[in-house]
Amino acid sequence: MDKATYIFDLALSVRDYELDLQGIVNNAVYLNYLEHARHEFIKSKGLDFNRLHHEGYDAVVVRSEIDYKKSLKSGDEFVVRTGVERDSRLKIVFNQQIVRPADDSIILEARIFAACIHQNKPVEPLIILEKIGLL
Amino acid sequence: MDKATYIFDLALSVRDYELDLQGIVNNAVYLNYLEHARHEFIKSKGLDFNRLHHEGYDAVVVRSEIDYKKSLKSGDEFVVRTGVERDSRLKIVFNQQIVRPADDSIILEARIFAACIHQNKPVEPLIILEKIGLL
Amino acid sequence: MDKATYIFDLALSVRDYELDLQGIVNNAVYLNYLEHARHEFIKSKGLDFNRLHHEGYDAVVVRSEIDYKKSLKSGDEFVVRTGVERDSRLKIVFNQQIVRPADDSIILEARIFAACIHQNKPVEPLIILEKIGLL
Amino acid sequence: MDKATYIFDLALSVRDYELDLQGIVNNAVYLNYLEHARHEFIKSKGLDFNRLHHEGYDAVVVRSEIDYKKSLKSGDEFVVRTGVERDSRLKIVFNQQIVRPADDSIILEARIFAACIHQNKPVEPLIILEKIGLL
Numbered sequence: 258m259d260k261a262t263y264i265f266d267l268a269l270s271v272r273d274y275e276l277d278l279q280g281i282v283n284n285a286v287y288l289n290y291l292e293h294a295r296h297e298f299i300k301s302k303g304l305d306f307n308r309l310h311h312e313g314y315d316a317v318v319v320r321s322e323i324d325y326k327k328s329l330k331s332g333d334e335f336v337v338r339t340g341v342e343r344d345s346r347l348k349i350v351f352n353q354q355i356v357r358p359a360d361d362s363i364i365l366e367a368r369i370f371a372a373c374i375h376q377n378k379p380v381e382p383l384i385i386l387e388k389i390g391l392l
Numbered sequence: 393m394d395k396a397t398y399i400f401d402l403a404l405s406v407r408d409y410e411l412d413l414q415g416i417v418n419n420a421v422y423l424n425y426l427e428h429a430r431h432e433f434i435k436s437k438g439l440d441f442n443r444l445h446h447e448g449y450d451a452v453v454v455r456s457e458i459d460y461k462k463s464l465k466s467g468d469e470f471v472v473r474t475g476v477e478r479d480s481r482l483k484i485v486f487n488q489q490i491v492r493p494a495d496d497s498i499i500l501e502a503r504i505f506a507a508c509i510h511q512n513k514p515v516e517p518l519i520i521l522e523k524i525g526l527l
Numbered sequence: 528m529d530k531a532t533y534i535f536d537l538a539l540s541v542r543d544y545e546l547d548l549q550g551i552v553n554n555a556v557y558l559n560y561l562e563h564a565r566h567e568f569i570k571s572k573g574l575d576f577n578r579l580h581h582e583g584y585d586a587v588v589v590r591s592e593i594d595y596k597k598s599l600k601s602g603d604e605f606v607v608r609t610g611v612e613r614d615s616r617l618k619i620v621f622n623q624q625i626v627r628p629a630d631d632s633i634i635l636e637a638r639i640f641a642a643c644i645h646q647n648k649p650v651e652p653l654i655i656l657e658k659i660g661l662l
Numbered sequence: 663m664d665k666a667t668y669i670f671d672l673a674l675s676v677r678d679y680e681l682d683l684q685g686i687v688n689n690a691v692y693l694n695y696l697e698h699a700r701h702e703f704i705k706s707k708g709l710d711f712n713r714l715h716h717e718g719y720d721a722v723v724v725r726s727e728i729d730y731k732k733s734l735k736s737g738d739e740f741v742v743r744t745g746v747e748r749d750s751r752l753k754i755v756f757n758q759q760i761v762r763p764a765d766d767s768i769i770l771e772a773r774i775f776a777a778c779i780h781q782n783k784p785v786e787p788l789i790i791l792e793k794i795g796l797l
Contacts, residue, residue: 272694272698272701273547273548273697273698273701273711273712274547274553274555274694274697274698276547276548276712277543277544277546277547277548278442278445278543278546278547278548278550278601279445279450280548280712283544284423284427284453284456285420285421285423285424285427285544286420288419288420288423289420289677289679292419292420292678292679293677293678293679296677296678300737305736306678307413307678307681307685307736310413310414315414317460317463318419318460319459319460319461320457320458320459320460321419321456321457321458321460322455322456322457323455323456324454324455325452325453325454325455325456326454328452331548331710331712332705407559407563407566408562408563408566408576408577408682408683409559409562409563409682409688409690411577411682411683412678412679412681412682412683413678413681413682413683413685413736415577415683418679420679424542424544427543427544428542428543428544431542431543435602440601441543442543442550442601466575466577466683467570548712548715549715549720554693554697554723554726555690555691555693555694555697556690558689558690558693559690562689562690577683580683580684585684587730587733588689588730589729589730589731590727590728590729590730591689591726591727591728591730592725592726592727593725593726594724594725595722595723595724595725595726596724598722
């Protein structure tokens with residue numbers, strides 16, 4: 258995947274309660290990081306998933322593909338990089354990467370496929386696409 | 393994927409603190425359910441990831457593919473179904489499915505690829521394969 | 528506190544993702560256990576915090592006092608014991624205890640004070656008190 | 663409690679996955695915030711709970727008292743303020759407060775009592791006290 262597709266960076270650091278028994282960040286926690294970055298990205302575009310929810314539109318993840326390459330440890334600072342493209346008529350895909358600048362390493366790469374639901378039916382994610390500039 | 397490959401079932405129910413703003417189980421929480429089921433499965437075979445960790449062997453997830461089909465809600469009872477097969481010399485893959493018996497629906501399907509690490513190097517997951525009966 | 532005040536028992540077991548670096552259940556997780564037990568207790572009385580929320584009533588925790596005595600570890604089975612009494616006109620207090628039957632030990636004791644909020648104002652928790660038999 | 667006792671401030675913001683069904687930060691999550699702030703405070707003094715753990719010393723929370731006053735919502739920025747004093751020969755107490763600068767409100771106040779464990783026995787938390795300047 259072309260690096261140029263990441264258009265939003267969010268810098269975070271590991272919190273000790275996110276570590277598991279092995280002293281590394283638990284896999285499920287990375288999904289939280291990725292979700293948080295997507296929400297911040299969307300907010301940076303003037304949208305808000307919570308507000309959309311109250312207006313009857315829910316963006317839902319329908320598929321995730323994650324390649325875990327290295328682990329984050331206590332105190333690590335990292336950056337979640339996010340890009341987005343249209344995947345099909347009803348789906349968009351967020352390309353995400355978590356990198357650790359300290360040793361210039363890639364922690365994981367993810368492809369998160371999302372659909373837009375309105376009144377229990379999938380609808381074209383037009384409002385998202387428009388704001389993101391994909392329409 | 394053939395249903396017959398699921399060889400271990402774990403029945404659980406949703407806890408309210410696992411719900412998000414939309415009133416459904418947060419995506420990251422499903423990874424916890426899946427991990428818990430894999431650990432219980434391994435324990436049922438006489439192995440223990442925590443004990444392996446203290447003996448210097450870590451089973452690490454290297455890739456996850458998850459298809460989210462429906463959502464779990466407050467109070468839902470569900471079953472995590474787990475199977476496993478050898479993926480390559482160094483990797484095994486856990487096939488997992490979360491189903492909700494109440495409406496006979498599939499909540500998600502997952503393929504979780506794991507490797508075995510010893511002294512920072514991948515090694516053949518022989519002890520796991522042997523216990524599981526794949527050797 | 529008199530043991531007789533516990534009127535609802537919920538049996539649970541530790542999931543590995545709830546462990547922290549020290550190999551014990553993280554403190555914040557106990558709050559999840561306690562909350563889950565209170566919700567199940569309330570449900571057993573025919574109430575439902577989620578339904579109350581949609582009817583405009585929120586039960587909110589206003590104070591918690593927790594004494595941590597021992598730690599839960601991987602695989603531990605435990606019981607959350609719950610009782611409730613009226614604390615004041617506007618508050619009820621849940622007395623809770625987590626015990627580990629295997630070694631007959633008390634893991635923690637908690638007092639959780641809750642108020643009932645309606646249209647941003649505290650109201651007497653009459654519906655809860657009635658169902659619980661404290662009215 | 664005197665405000666002057668807070669000697670370490672940590673600024674954080676709410677992440678959407680920390681919200682519950684009511685649209686507010688779940689109570690257990692506040693414990694994570696408080697713990698994270700204590701760890702960062704200790705690190706700012708040149709100590710590290712994880713390193714102490716590997717040297718055989720564990721700082722364990724033995725009691726927590728938390729008064730929840732207001733709720734944090736999606737997008738809220740907040741500050742965790744931390745102070746510490748000696749409570750008894752074997753215990754120290756962290757005084758903590760979460761404040762939201764936007765409306766100058768106090769979200770919660772906490773007193774977290776901690777002991778130091780070495781070889782399964784409580785010992786005087788001398789190393790912590792010394793670094794903090796309480797010795």
